[in-house]
Amino acid sequence: MKADLLEKISSRTAVVSVVGLGYVGLPLAVEIAMAGYNVIGIDINDKIVDKVNGGLNYISDVRDSDLSEVVKNGRLHAVSDFSIIRGADCIVICVPTPLDLNKQPDMSFIRSAVRKIAKHLHSGTLVVLESTTYPGTTQELLKPVLETKSGLICEKDFYLAFSPERVDPGNSVYNTKNTPKVVGGIGRASTEAASALYREVLESDVFEVSSPAVAEMEKLLENTYRNINIALINEMAIICEQMKINIWEVIEAAKTKPYGFQAFYPGPGIGGHCIPLDPFYLTWKAREYDYHTRLIELSGEINQYMPQYVVERVYKILNRYKKPLNGSRILILGVAYKQDVGDYRESPALKVIELLEEEGVMVQYFDPYVTDFTNRGKEYKSQELSKEILNKADLVLIITPHQSIDYQFVQTNTPFVFDTRNAMKHVKERNNIELL
Ligand SMILES: NC(=O)c1ccc[n+]([C@@H]2O[C@H](COP(=O)([O-])OP(=O)(O)OC[C@H]3O[C@@H](n4cnc5c(N)ncnc54)[C@H](O)[C@@H]3O)[C@@H](O)[C@H]2O)c1
Numbered sequence: 001m002k003a004d005l006l007e008k009i010s011s012r013t014a015v016v017s018v019v020g021l022g023y024v025g026l027p028l029a030v031e032i033a034m035a036g037y038n039v040i041g042i043d044i045n046d047k048i049v050d051k052v053n054g055g056l057n058y059i060s061d062v063r064d065s066d067l068s069e070v071v072k073n074g075r076l077h078a079v080s081d082f083s084i085i086r087g088a089d090c091i092v093i094c095v096p097t098p099l100d101l102n103k104q105p106d107m108s109f110i111r112s113a114v115r116k117i118a119k120h121l122h123s124g125t126l127v128v129l130e131s132t133t134y135p136g137t138t139q140e141l142l143k144p145v146l147e148t149k150s151g152l153i154c155e156k157d158f159y160l161a162f163s164p165e166r167v168d169p170g171n172s173v174y175n176t177k178n179t180p181k182v183v184g185g186i187g188r189a190s191t192e193a194a195s196a197l198y199r200e201v202l203e204s205d206v207f208e209v210s211s212p213a214v215a216e217m218e219k220l221l222e223n224t225y226r227n228i229n230i231a232l233i234n235e236m237a238i239i240c241e242q243m244k245i246n247i248w249e250v251i252e253a254a255k256t257k258p259y260g261f262q263a264f265y266p267g268p269g270i271g272g273h274c275i276p277l278d279p280f281y282l283t284w285k286a287r288e289y290d291y292h293t294r295l296i297e298l299s300g301e302i303n304q305y306m307p308q309y310v311v312e313r314v315y316k317i318l319n320r321y322k323k324p325l326n327g328s329r330i331l332i333l334g335v336a337y338k339q340d341v342g343d344y345r346e347s348p349a350l351k352v353i354e355l356l357e358e359e360g361v362m363v364q365y366f367d368p369y370v371t372d373f374t375n376r377g378k379e380y381k382s383q384e385l386s387k388e389i390l391n392k393a394d395l396v397l398i399i400t401p402h403q404s405i406d407y408q409f410v411q412t413n414t415p416f417v418f419d420t421r422n423a424m425k426h427v428k429e430r431n432n433i434e435l436l
Pocket of ligand 1: 042109112131165168274
């Protein structure tokens with residue numbers, strides 16, 4: 001049976017289903033289709049299904065022409081009905097794994113997808129989970145549901161593996177196709193089948209590990225490492241400001257060391273769907289083993305304090321000009337969670353805006369990638385970055401350093417800028433700029 005599956009994968013006659021067509025699933029579905037496989041995307045959101053079938057791109061990391069080509073040539077189509085799984089040889093799951101209000105893993109999306117897959121699973125199929133999750137999910141949650149509901153046995157009748165997605169939205173060098181992939185199957189056959197699929201589709205190396213739990217933990221290590229290092233540099237930035245030392249210059253100096261140092265940069269907080277959330281998956285699972293992940297939680301605490309810290313600095317700047325927060329006008333540049341993307345999920349900008357508005361600040365924003373957004377029931381619309389709006393603002397607050405913004409124009413036309421990202425590093429005249 002494994003030989004049949006491997007043959008279908010290598011001859012590209014295997015039908016691949018990608019479940020969840022968001023930031024991770026759509027780029028993957030397009031890559032698999034471009035590699036010559038027939039791909040069926042499954043998403044519970046009908047609007048997304050219609051967009052895919054209409055060739056309408058909604059993910060910036062996917063090229064419009066690539067999507068329209070694979071839809072036109074019939075390699076990719078989307079549905080919301082899971083019964084199509086009956087015709088799939090490989091199924092890759094890319095559904096969300098958020099935290100609930102109490103910062104506990106919300107596994108409802110995975111559970112629901114896996115139950116529906118199990119109903120239609122047939123022998124000889126490979127199932128891979130890519131969603132970020134706690135170590136043990138594939139073994140403890142997916143395997144029993146798939147086996148019980150389908151009556152099939154893992155490693156004998158079907159194959160199951162975990163392979164973490166590493167997509168870095170907005171990264172112009174590394175993408176789904178050329179980022180090395182880690183694969184850990186329930187057994188040797190599962191690892192082999194999953195690796196075979198990725199080796200056919202991607203240009204990158206596939207690194208095999210001994211179990212799904214290793215692959216799940218590996219992903220959490222990557223993101224926890226970032227979380228902790230960002231917290232460290234944020235703490236350094238806070239103390240540097242008190243000591244009147246420029247943290248950005250300190251980092252540039254430290255970067256000259258050719259080994260043992262990797263640069264991280266301070267900022268107004270962390271955002272997106274990975275770094276603020278993933279470490280809590282580990283924290284939650286560790287409790288099962290009576291272990292309290294102190295360092296991870298402390299770094300979360302420091303990073304979560306950053307929006308508040310930014311508002312305290314804004315208050316001090318305005319105070320210097322005898323302006324209270326209440327009634328002042330602040331123009332925020334960039335609300336996306338990171339540079340050059342339009343994703344504002346968990347963005348620190350949302351918290352900064354919330355805190356400023358609580359103090360009576362009139363907040364406006366400009367973001368070339370986020371034309372509008374809603375936060376806590378209130379709608380916001382991006383303004384035009386005009387001389388007039390810059391002139392009227394008591395303070396321009398840079399939260400996200402989008403590269404397409406003309407920072408020289410900003411500096412020339414506004415009274416004062418608080419730059420939390422060193423976005424204006426190339427601007428020569430600096431008498432109205434303060435750095436985090
Ligand atoms: N976005 C990133 O940069 C990134 C990077 C690495 C890993 N991840 C991880 O990948 C996973 C997916 O993240 P994303 O950013 O693509 O999420 P997303 O919200 O952009 O997309 C998820 C899609 O899944 C669909 N969906 C939800 N439940 C479903 C179900 N039961 N069946 C079918 N479709 C369903 C949603 O409608 C949505 O279209 C998460 O675990 C995330 O942590 C994300």
